[in-house]
Amino acid sequence: MSINYKINEYLDEYIKLWPFSGAILVVNNGQVIFNKSYGMASIEHGAANTTKTKYKIASLTKQITCMAIMILKEKGLLNVYDSLKKFFPDYPELDERITIHHLMTHTSGLCSEFSVVDPYLMLGKRLYTHAEVFDLFKDMPLEFEPGEGWSYCYFGYYLLGVIIERISGKSYIEFLKDNIFKPLGMNNTGLDDYIEILPNKASGYYVSSENLVCSEIDTMSVFSAGAIYSTIEDMLLWDKSLCCEKLVSKETMNEIFTPYKEYYGYGWVIDKKNNRKRVHHSGGGSGFSHQFHRYIDDKVTILVLSNYGFSNSLNINENIAKIVFDEECCIPSKPIKFDLDLNVYDSYVGIYQKEDFKLEVKRDEDKLYFIQSNKWVMPIFPISESTFHHTWIDQEYTFEKNIKGEVYFVGIKKRTN
Structure with a gap:
C-alpha cells in the first residue's frame, strides 16, 4: 500500500469527523508524493480551494523575512550582531544593546504583547504607517534584558522589515520579489494588500457556536512579521530552495537552522520529533491555520495550509509524518464523552x-x-x-x-x- 494511499485514507477519515478546508503537500526525497486541496476558498462565492489558491501564510512570513536579512548579510550590507542604533538613529528610545540576531531569535526583550499596545486590535482594522507602529511600541519597557530571555515578538520582526527597506533602498516587498520570489519562480506570492483585487485569494474563517464566521482582521499592518500570501505551488518552490544554495550559501543555511533560546533559529523552530531532526513553524490568525514541517535529514517536507482558523493543522501534520515514516498512526476518532459531575x-x-x-x-x-x-x-x-x-x-x-x-x-x- 503506497504512502499516498495511506495519507489519503487517513485524511478521508479525518474529514468525516472534523471540518477542514485548505491544502496539504508532502514531499519525500525531492518528489511530491501527496498534493491535494480540500473545501472552499470562498464559501460566499462557491469557489473551491485549488493548488493555485492564495492563502495568507501569517507567521510563515518570518522565515522569508529572515532569508532576506541573510541575503543582505551575504552582500556585506549588514551583520546579524549589528545594533539597532545603526539602522534607527532617529529612534533613540530603542535599546542600543538589541541586535538583528536578537530580533530574529525573539530574544530582544521588546514588548511582545499586542493587547498592551493595541487593546482594540486596530492594527488589524486599518493600514498603519511605520511611524504609527513605532509610536505604539517604542516607549514600552523591555520585558527582559536583551539576550537573557525569550518571547515571541511581533514588533521585532516588524523592525526587520524596516531594516530591509532602509538598507536596500527598496520597499520590503520589492526586495523580496527581486531577491527571492522572482529567482525562485514564486509568481503567486506577495504582500497581502487588502485594497488589491487578488484572483484566487482565500477567505479566512473562524467558528462561533455552531456557525462558521468570516475573519474581520486584515494582516497588512503585520508587515514583515506575517503579511505574505502564497500558494501551495509556490511554497513547494520555497521548500526546494532550502535544500540547496539557490539563495544563500550552505554556511548561511546552517546559521539559519541553528537553534538558540527555546530551540528557535532564524524564523524557524529547530527540534526533534520521534528522534528525527525537524525544522518547522506555524502560521495562524485572521482565519488561517498553517504548519510547515521539514525533516531535513530525512528529506521530507509536510505542509498544511488551512483557511479554517480553528483547524488542528499541527495534529494533521504530525500524523501524516507518522504515516510517511511508517510509524503507528491512530485512525481518526471522536473522544468518548465523560460522565462528569x-x-x-x-x-x-x-x-x-x-x-x-x-x-x-x-x-x-x-x-x-x-x-x-x-x-x-x-x-x-x-x-x-x-x-x-x-x-x-x-x-x-x-x-x-x-x-x-x-x-x-x-x-x-x-x-x-
Whole structure:
C-alpha cells in the first residue's frame, strides 16, 4: 500500500469527523508524493480551494523575512550582531544593546504583547504607517534584558522589515520579489494588500457556536512579521530552495537552522520529533491555520495550509509524518464523552483574563461552553474531569489547579472577583 494511499485514507477519515478546508503537500526525497486541496476558498462565492489558491501564510512570513536579512548579510550590507542604533538613529528610545540576531531569535526583550499596545486590535482594522507602529511600541519597557530571555515578538520582526527597506533602498516587498520570489519562480506570492483585487485569494474563517464566521482582521499592518500570501505551488518552490544554495550559501543555511533560546533559529523552530531532526513553524490568525514541517535529514517536507482558523493543522501534520515514516498512526476518532459531575464543572465557571484577552466559562443547564473575547462561543463536552473537547472541531481544552487551589484554563488564571 503506497504512502499516498495511506495519507489519503487517513485524511478521508479525518474529514468525516472534523471540518477542514485548505491544502496539504508532502514531499519525500525531492518528489511530491501527496498534493491535494480540500473545501472552499470562498464559501460566499462557491469557489473551491485549488493548488493555485492564495492563502495568507501569517507567521510563515518570518522565515522569508529572515532569508532576506541573510541575503543582505551575504552582500556585506549588514551583520546579524549589528545594533539597532545603526539602522534607527532617529529612534533613540530603542535599546542600543538589541541586535538583528536578537530580533530574529525573539530574544530582544521588546514588548511582545499586542493587547498592551493595541487593546482594540486596530492594527488589524486599518493600514498603519511605520511611524504609527513605532509610536505604539517604542516607549514600552523591555520585558527582559536583551539576550537573557525569550518571547515571541511581533514588533521585532516588524523592525526587520524596516531594516530591509532602509538598507536596500527598496520597499520590503520589492526586495523580496527581486531577491527571492522572482529567482525562485514564486509568481503567486506577495504582500497581502487588502485594497488589491487578488484572483484566487482565500477567505479566512473562524467558528462561533455552531456557525462558521468570516475573519474581520486584515494582516497588512503585520508587515514583515506575517503579511505574505502564497500558494501551495509556490511554497513547494520555497521548500526546494532550502535544500540547496539557490539563495544563500550552505554556511548561511546552517546559521539559519541553528537553534538558540527555546530551540528557535532564524524564523524557524529547530527540534526533534520521534528522534528525527525537524525544522518547522506555524502560521495562524485572521482565519488561517498553517504548519510547515521539514525533516531535513530525512528529506521530507509536510505542509498544511488551512483557511479554517480553528483547524488542528499541527495534529494533521504530525500524523501524516507518522504515516510517511511508517510509524503507528491512530485512525481518526471522536473522544468518548465523560460522565462528569456538573458540580465539578461549576467550579470552573467564571472569567479567565490575561490583560485584554478574556475567556468566560459558562453553563446553561447541560450545555457547556466558553466565550472568547466576548464574542466567540465554543461549545464543549467533557472527556475527563478536567479536559474538555470542542463539540465539532478537533480541539481540546484543559483546566488545571495549582497547590493553592487556584484554577487555570488554557494557562490563564481564573478571576476571583
